[in-house]
Amino acid sequence: MTETEKFSIPIGPQHPALKEPEHFVFSVDGEMVTSASVRLGYAHRGIEKSTENRNWAQNLYLLERICGICSHTHALTYCLGVEKLAGVEIPPRANAIRTLVAEMERVHSHLLWLGVAAHEAGFDTLFMYSWRDRETIMDLLEQLTGNRVNYSANVLGGVKFDVDEELAGAILDGLDYLEKRTYHYLDVVTTDAAFLQRTRGVGVMSAERAERLGVVGPTARASSVARDVRIDAPYAGYDEYVPNLIGHTTGDLEARFEVRIKELFESYRLIREILATIPEGELTSRMPRRIKANEAFSRVEAPRGEVFYYLRSNGSDKPDRIKVRTPTLCNMASVLTLVIGQQLADIPMILVGVDPCFSCNDRMVAINRGGRSEEVWTWERLRQYGIDYYGGSH
Amino acid sequence: MQTAERLQQARELLEPRALELVEPSTDRLDAEMSPDSLTAGVQALHDHRWGYLSTITGLDLGPDDGRLEVLYHFCSGGAIVTLRVKLPHEDPKVPTISKIIPSAVIFEQEIEEMLGIDVLDIPIKERLFLPDDWPDGVYPLRKDAQLEGDNE
Structure with missing residues (x-):
């Protein structure tokens, strides 16, 4: 038997066959799956x-x-x-x-x-x-x-x-x-x-x-x-x-x-x-x-x-x-x-x-890396946003 | 089998290998283990088909105690047996139990990345939950981890 090269198919984190974000890598031989691995955490919220x-x-x-x-x-x-x-x-x-x-x-x-x-x-x-x-x-x-x-x-x-x-x-x-x-x-x-x-x-x-x-x-x-x-x-x-x-x-x-x-x-x-x-x-x-x-x-x-x-x-x-x-x-x-x-x-x-x-599986922690926090809101900021939003003209 | 019987059975299996056994409530048996005797304890439960590994919990016991702890929870019917291993804050190491229970890898990966506990001979060293750009050496579930939002 000659050794065949492994063919890997990545699926996710966004993929039509998945309803939620997860990432799998399947190795296949023709149509048959020979190995599988998973990467989780796309919905991890640090709960x-x-x-x-x-x-x-x-x-x-x-x-x-x-x-x-x-x-x-x-x-x-x-x-x-x-x-x-x-x-x-x-x-x-x-x-x-x-x-x-x-x-x-x-x-x-x-x-x-x-x-x-x-x-x-x-x-x-x-x-x-x-x-x-x-x-x-x-x-x-x-x-x-x-x-x-x-x-x-x-x-x-x-x-x-x-x-x-x-x-x-x-x-x-x-x-x-x-x-x-x-x-x-x-x-x-x-x-x-x-x-x-x-x-x-x-x-x-x-x-x-x-x-x-x-x-x-x-x-x-x-x-x-x-x-x-x-x-x-x-x-x-x-x-x-x-x-x-x-x-x-x-x-x-x-x-x-x-x-x-x-x-x-x-x-x-x-x-x-x-x-x-x-x-x-x-x-x-x-x-x-x-x-x-x-x-x-x-x-x-x-x-x-x-x-x-x-x-x-x-x-x-x-x-x-x-x-x-x-x-x-x-x-x-x-x-x-x-x-x-x-x-x-x-x-x-x-x-x-x-x-x-x-979402059950994963539970993101925002990390403080000095100065680079524009995309990450603090709890205080989020809370203030909520108060302003509901207490304001809305 | 009744819960008490199951606990008795676990007690017999773990007695020769544990440092200390306590029953905090009628449905629980906690066995204090050393990192070296952990796999022997897990092997004993596994060989006698005592329940299943429900999960592994990693704990930081805080600055007063100065140690980390790993809990291996086994459930059988209504009975819960917990193997407890205390580890130093600096350079904590436990052996993998995935050679005995393959499904433990996922829980072991979790305690590695969340608490910085080195699981020796773990078959998968990759991250499971934390993002790829997460800085090395920051373990979010440690009490001294500096995370945004902590000031709340």
Whole structure:
């Protein structure tokens, strides 16, 4: 065999096949991928460092903005961690509402993913329909919290919003519609011949490999790794409202579709259960402003898998360190190994199969290099700009 | 398996290799390790299929303590085992664990660029998150890093 020269294809940070900024280099032999590497950080905002300059309450608003899709997840993980640090118990009704929003968020996220994944497969009709239906849950989230994204449902020590009869009725009506539609989508992704050609047997990950690569969330469960934080280490209201683990054994793209769609049914069931049995009571507990030196971990099952926070307090009103690990970082390693031996054309599908979220992944620090700061604004300047803008003639 | 059982199992695996074991709460076991015994500890957990590496956290313990710390978090069900390695502020070095757990590379790259911890024998030396024109020797997550916006 003669040695052939390696041909590298750079993809990104801006590329039609990617929805977010990341950079991959794939080496190919003909159409087959032989190696892959990734460069992240294009959406890195230095959030972990920024938390050290803000107090506990301010950080809630910062961390919720790590991700526009699973914002509630981040706010929730943070709140659970801070409450653990301070030893504060929150009222049962607040726990139920946190769980309710978390499941509604999962519904919106999985439907969003279904659309993106369908689009990557060249099935734009499915993309349009699933995003149309996703509006149902977006509207409900807006009715509940006032926001389509960054719901800001949490406060340290509880939640801000309550659910009344009327809203509960609207949510139940919305779920009835969504459930019907979800059966249809399950049918489409498991029977449509053209679609199955893009998913069945593509990007197969064995259970052993999934374990070794440390993948999380639906990506892991589609490869028969039984891992779900809601079940393994219940938080918020999940010890009362227990989800069934949705797994699959084939570990290919089809399995990842099936797992996520079936998880939607579980979310619908949990939301109905919460609305039927929600305990009466207060929405918040009192939180101290300063927290004694301590450390805590907090884990939450985001739509994409486990989110892990490490929090450290030092007795002041600001954290000493907050470390955020999002599921995409864990799952990225699997993409780099799964694409090897696959067709180049399947890369976008394999990538989208883990439901990557890069703003989650990256968290920019502006650096002071004496004098050269015209393009970089200080916090003070940005703040003043905001005050002038809103306080002025606008 | 219950959380307590899992922790007990981890305790048995780590006892011969750790400097100190503590259980800060009912779902946690923290094992103080020396940089030299770290890989042995990771190997023991890995060989017995004890959970998975959830992430690696790098910390600057601040000027009073004068040290850096690296935490390796392993999760199994509801149990969390953390291997803790304390390092000097000057010339901190830890061995790579990526030979045992390949997916650890991404976390190791992160502690290298964010905290300036030298991960020995790491297979990828390139930057992961920081921009290409980021100055050498500035580690943003160190407490003494001079970054714009700090004066707030």
